[in-house]
Amino acid sequence: MLKVRLIRAVAISGLLVLGLCGRSQNKIVVYQTDFGLKDGAVSEMKGVAMGVSPDLKLFDLTHEIPAYDIWAAAYRLQQTVPYWPAGTVFVSVVDPGVGTARKSVVLRTKTGVFVVTPDNGTLTLIAETLGISEIREIDESVNRRPESRNSYTFHGRDVYSYTAARLAARVISFEQVGPLLPRQEVVSIPYQKAELKGSVIAGTIPVLDVQYGNVWTNIPGELFGQLHVSFGESVDVRIFHQGKEVYKGDMPYTSTFGSVPVGKPLAYLNSLLQLSFALNQGDFAAGNKIGSGGEWRVEVRKK
Structure with a gap:
């Protein structure tokens, strides 16, 4: 035993x-x-x-x-x-x-x-x-x-x-x-978390695809799916910087850049499966003077 x-x-x-x-x-x-x-x-x-x-x-x-x-x-x-x-x-x-x-x-x-x-x-x-x-x-x-x-x-x-x-x-x-910090929290930068309110999804622009000028959002594909937008259908996109609207337009939701003519805008899911905006063979961010960070806000709705 x-x-x-x-x-x-x-x-x-x-x-x-x-x-x-x-x-x-x-x-x-x-x-x-x-x-x-x-x-x-x-x-x-x-x-x-x-x-x-x-x-x-x-x-x-x-x-x-x-x-x-x-x-x-x-x-x-x-x-x-x-x-x-x-x-x-x-x-x-x-x-x-x-x-x-x-x-x-x-x-x-x-x-x-x-x-x-x-x-x-x-x-x-x-x-x-x-x-x-x-x-x-x-x-x-x-x-x-x-x-x-x-x-x-x-x-x-x-x-x-x-x-x-x-x-x-x-x-x-x-x-x-070193010593354990008694409050297990960190200094945080405020930003717009991805959320659906009614027929509008709001989010932020955490980063730009710096090589190509594509605009990446923090809106996951699963959340975007709740708008029930099919490939080829359009979305209305608004982008704000510190509360001021700097871009307003509509664009098709596609699976590939080549689905639209060269120079035309599109919405797609990036490699992290988050909603993003681009110009086919162009620089969407530079052309519209868009940056990234917590002070940027995006609103998307089905057109």
Whole structure:
């Protein structure tokens, strides 16, 4: 009987260990910044990480976030994080308030991914879509690159990359990042969430398809489907910036760009299955002076 109990105890312990390992770090670090690649800033961050452990695997999300554009950083995290495995550590540095009182944090999502970043709005969308498991404030008395105490303007290298590397390499546990924040919430940027009211769907423009000038909304295909618009039928589209209407027009809902003549507008579902607007072989955003961010609002109705 004692032997059976011991076997059961070992089995349960093994399952617990497996469960913990499933939520642990996987030695992958993914970087996002607004630094660009014209100088050595990104390389410095990666050098710090490799100094912590040469076994780390380092990847880039993007370093082309527009300067100081916290909203764009928030969106690119929302777009990308769900495709990476649990245990991945993201570093996002779009930090116009570097050196100020904004908190430096590590958020663990409910899916087991870690995000190291200033808490300045960058976590707005990822917190909503993947949920918050825990947030810890980085204890810089421990988790800061040695010999960097007199550096005040490059926390991306001295604090965020260093802490992320130590976490990813399992030099520290998540608990050793720093104190647990008592209120498990983040600084959020206000924006229009996608919603249906009567016969109108409202949403925002989280980002532009920068290569082609297509306008992406946060209106998911499932919600748009409630308007019962079939391919070839038209929708009435209105776009507002800070409450002022900047575009009004109708366009067909299609499955491909080539369904309309060159230069003509269309509505379609993008690669994330969200409602978007484009000109066939043209730049819809530039032609209509449309941008992206929380201050932009879209209204769509069936024509």
